[in-house]
C-alpha cells in the first residue's frame with residue numbers, strides 16, 4: 001500500500017532527512033584511510049543520536065549497526081567491521097535516521113585519498129544516474145521511467161545496474177511501497193502521485209550486474225566478479241510540479 005503523506009508528515013520527514021544529510025556531511029569531513037568501517041559507524045551513531053534521532057538501521061530485521069559501510073566490491077549493506085579503509089578505496093555510507101516517527105534515508109560514495117580515474121568515473125556516473133532519474137520527475141510520470149533513465153545512463157557508460165535490490169517508498173516505515181527498480185521500460189508502472197516520498201538509489205557496478213549475498217553475516221552484498229560498485233541515494237518528495245530532494 002502506498003502512503004501519500006500529509007503536509008504535517010512531510011514537515012517531519014524534512015527534519016529526519018536534514019539530519020541524514022548533515023550526518024553524511026559529517027562523515028565526509030571525517031572519513032579517512034586507516035580507519036576501520038566500525039569507526040565510521042561510530043561516527044554515524046554519535047552524530048544521529050546527538051540530533052535526538054535514532055539510526056533506524058540499527059536493529060532493523062536484526063541488522064547489527066547504525067550504518068552500511070560498503071568498500072569497493074561491496075555493493076550495499078556492508079556490515080561495519082575491522083576492515084581498514086585504504087588509500088584509493090571508494091566507500092559508500094548508507095544511513096537512515098528516524099525522528100518523531102518518520103525516516104530519512106540517503107547514501108554517498110566517498111573517495112578515499114588517491115582514487116583511480118576508473119573508480120572516480122564510476123562514482124561520478126552513479127551520481128549522474130540519480131540526477132538523470134529526477135529530470136522532469138513529477139506527479140503523473142510512470143514509476144518505471146526512473147529505472148529506465150538510471151539504466152540508460154549507466155549502460156551508456158559501460159556499467160551495469162544491480163537488479164537484486166531496489167529503491168523504495170519511505171515514511172513512518174523505512175521501507176514502504178512501491179519498490180523503485182533501477183532498471184525498466186519507459187512509460188510503464190503506476191503513475192507517481194503528489195505526496196509520495198520515495199528513495200531513488202542507483203547501485204551501479206563496473207562489471208557484471210550479478211551480486212552475491214554473504215552467507216557469513218547474512219547482509220553484505222558484493223559484486224559477483226569482485227569489481228567495484230558505487231551507490232548514491234536520496235529521499236525524494238513527489239510534487240505536482242517537480243520533486244523536492246529532502247536529503248540534499
Ligand code: MF3
Nearest residue numbers: 057060063077094095096105
Ligand atoms: N538504507 C538502506 C536502504 O537504502 C537500508 C539498509 S537496511 C539495513 O534501503 F538493515 F541493512 F541497514
Ligand code: CO
Nearest residue numbers: 094095105106
Ligand atoms: Co539507504
Ligand code: CO
Nearest residue numbers: 105199201233
Ligand atoms: Co533506501
